[in-house]
Amino acid sequence: MPAALPFPVVWVGLVIALLAAMLMSLTLGFRLYGLDQVWQALFAFDGSETAVVISNLRLPRAVLAPLVGAGLAIAGVIVQTLSRNRIASPDTLGLNAGASLAVVVASTALGVGSLLGLSLSAALGALLTSFLVFAIAAGAGGLSPIRIVLIGVTIAGLGHSIVEIILTTNEAQLQQLLFWLSGSFVDRPMTLAQTGGPIILIGAALALVLHRALDALQADDSTATSLGVPLALVRGGSFVSVALLTGAAVSMAGPVTFVGLVVPHAARRLVGLRHARQIPAAALLGAIYATLADVAARFLIYPVEAPVGAITAVVGGVVLLVLLKRRAA
Amino acid sequence: MTDSAMDHRISVDNLSLAYGAVSVLNALSLPILKGKITVLAGPNGCGKSTLLRAIRRLHRPSGGQVRLGDVDISTLNDRMLARQIGLLAQSPSAPDDMTVEELVRLGRYPHQSMMQPWSADDAAALDRAMAGTGVDHLRKRRLGSLSGGQLQRVWIAMVLAQETDVVCLDEPVNHLDMAHQLDCLDLVRQLNADFGRTVVLVLHDLNLAARYADRLVFLRDGAIAASGTPEELMTEATIARVFDVQSMVITDPVHGRPLCIPLRTQSSTIPA
Numbered sequence: 001m002p003a004a005l006p007f008p009v010v011w012v013g014l015v016i017a018l019l020a021a022m023l024m025s026l027t028l029g030f031r032l033y034g035l036d037q038v039w040q041a042l043f044a045f046d047g048s049e050t051a052v053v054i055s056n057l058r059l060p061r062a063v064l065a066p067l068v069g070a071g072l073a074i075a076g077v078i079v080q081t082l083s084r085n086r087i088a089s090p091d092t093l094g095l096n097a098g099a100s101l102a103v104v105v106a107s108t109a110l111g112v113g114s115l116l117g118l119s120l121s122a123a124l125g126a127l128l129t130s131f132l133v134f135a136i137a138a139g140a141g142g143l144s145p146i147r148i149v150l151i152g153v154t155i156a157g158l159g160h161s162i163v164e165i166i167l168t169t170n171e172a173q174l175q176q177l178l179f180w181l182s183g184s185f186v187d188r189p190m191t192l193a194q195t196g197g198p199i200i201l202i203g204a205a206l207a208l209v210l211h212r213a214l215d216a217l218q219a220d221d222s223t224a225t226s227l228g229v230p231l232a233l234v235r236g237g238s239f240v241s242v243a244l245l246t247g248a249a250v251s252m253a254g255p256v257t258f259v260g261l262v263v264p265h266a267a268r269r270l271v272g273l274r275h276a277r278q279i280p281a282a283a284l285l286g287a288i289y290a291t292l293a294d295v296a297a298r299f300l301i302y303p304v305e306a307p308v309g310a311i312t313a314v315v316g317g318v319v320l321l322v323l324l325k326r327r328a329a
Numbered sequence: 330m331t332d333s334a335m336d337h338r339i340s341v342d343n344l345s346l347a348y349g350a351v352s353v354l355n356a357l358s359l360p361i362l363k364g365k366i367t368v369l370a371g372p373n374g375c376g377k378s379t380l381l382r383a384i385r386r387l388h389r390p391s392g393g394q395v396r397l398g399d400v401d402i403s404t405l406n407d408r409m410l411a412r413q414i415g416l417l418a419q420s421p422s423a424p425d426d427m428t429v430e431e432l433v434r435l436g437r438y439p440h441q442s443m444m445q446p447w448s449a450d451d452a453a454a455l456d457r458a459m460a461g462t463g464v465d466h467l468r469k470r471r472l473g474s475l476s477g478g479q480l481q482r483v484w485i486a487m488v489l490a491q492e493t494d495v496v497c498l499d500e501p502v503n504h505l506d507m508a509h510q511l512d513c514l515d516l517v518r519q520l521n522a523d524f525g526r527t528v529v530l531v532l533h534d535l536n537l538a539a540r541y542a543d544r545l546v547f548l549r550d551g552a553i554a555a556s557g558t559p560e561e562l563m564t565e566a567t568i569a570r571v572f573d574v575q576s577m578v579i580t581d582p583v584h585g586r587p588l589c590i591p592l593r594t595q596s597s598t599i600p601a
Contacts, residue, residue: 212438213438215431215434216435218423218424218427219421219423220418220421220422220423222387222416222419223416223417223423225387225407226385226387226414226415226416226418227411227435227436227438227439227491228407228411228438228439268426272431273424273426273427273428273431274434
């Protein structure tokens with residue numbers, strides 16, 4: 001059904017929902033805090049244990065989760081438009097697999113151990129994979145939508161296999177790396193947001209600059225070209241945007257899967273197909289989704305934390321099945 | 330400028346085009362008359378679609394040029410060209426959940442830029458295109474919910490919203506039933522009459538071509554086999570030469586246009 005709500009209501013509603021989700025992220029968890037304690041920790045830091053926990057452990061999660069969710073959701077919108085495939089996502093392009101592989105290789109072969117080092121490896125892995133997929137697709141005779149997806153799925157499978165082979169022979173490191181292989185916001189320092197945040201903003205800005213061309217790319221290539229869209233330039237720019245967004249997201253949280261697949265669907269239902277609306281709506285919805293998933297991860301197997309990537313994967317898997325069933329029907 | 334050059338909105342000059350080693354168009358020349366409907370027809374593989382797409386620069390020629398007025402179109406940038414020549418591709422596609430308005434709006438792409446966001450001009454052109462094609466009432470509908478005939482009207486509205494002097498349509502009635510074929514081509518003729526657009530059509534059906542063309546062009550083997558008015562071209566001899574079909578040509582008693590009744594292929598061994 002077409003969006004029934006007037007747009008101002010949608011936008012205000014999404015922003016309020018995001019703020020509410022971030023407040024939940026600050027207050028809910030193994031320990032419950034009141035809004036007054038959160039206020040005090042953030043704006044009148046007194047060095048108490050509560051204030052330290054809130055500002056060092058809870059605050060980074062409440063900032064990182066929305067950034068990662070927004071980045072992956074925008075990347076998902078672009079990938080689905082580029083591939084003209086509604087079940088494509090950064091995962092389908094093999095970007096998460098590439099990031100995981102880079103982390104495992106950096107850790108086992110190069111001895112990288114620091115969080116920053118591993119996070120940079122992840123970003124680099126996502127970037128390199130996206131350029132690899134792009135180059136193979138372009139070399140194989142053009143960036144046709146189906147080719148991009150087939151190459152991406154192949155690269156993803158290859159990456160996951162190599163990761164498993166390496167980890168099977170390096171059991172000692174499995175425990176340490178498991179954390180990176182399923183995605184999580186636990187124990188991430190604020191510094192990650194300071195490096196990843198600006199990259200997310202650049203990627204999002206690039207996507208927004210391309211919004212009209214992306215609208216036209218939803219039609220077939222002949223139509224888009226007749227409208228005056230420089231196809232190669234727009235596809236290249238879109239790929240850079242996806243690589244920046246996914247690379248930065250993975251560097252902050254590891255592979256949080258299925259966000260990029262599910263959220264664009266919700267965004268389109270809410271605001272339609274024009275990218276000037278679809279991109280901001282997906283960013284807000286993705287931010288809300290990732291933040292709520294992170295809160296849910298704290299209670300799913302309480303008192304132990306579940307990896308947030310497992311939650312988004314379960315929810316995403318169910319949504320994917322529903323989408324596929326509807327398409328088949 | 331001479332008078333004849335003024336009348337030629339587009340000139341195709343010695344155009345050659347090849348897919349790899351396979352030559353598709355061979356040094357083909359053709360004037361497209363301003364404000365007229367030109368129909369390209371010919372047997373399968375004759376190069377008619379390729380010629381239409383070359384006129385819109387979707388294919389790069391290996392030799393010769395296409396001129397718009399006095400300008401070689403290969404020197405125009407993407408946006409400038411898209412403001413002059415519109416093309417409705419053969420079997421175009423867009424997402425099923427896109428609304429009619431979202432699709433028709435795409436026609437305004439070449440008129441917008443970062444510095445020129447959606448303007449009152451764009452909104453007016455959108456309204457004109459939807460009203461002109463009679464799809465205004467479908468504005469909020471999803472493409473997936475439309476009938477084939479409605480969908481084709483919406484696509485024509487999108488090309489119309491582009492507000493180009495020249496409109497190219499590649500087999501626009503291919504998958505439509507008889508009623509919608511007539512409906513669609515009547516619409517094209519009305520737009521040509523009301524807005525003075527120069528129209529270039531590729532049509533498969535010879536009788537539809539003869540009915541709607543001001544000027545008919547027959548292609549065969551990448552070259553122009555014949556061109557002229559439908560009356561000049563629709564002769565039994567010419568149709569036999571271009572299509573390898575023996576036919577009888579009569580005058581359509583209703584429209585006064587030539588009508589071809591195909592009898593048998595020239596290579597046929599089955600007795601008629």
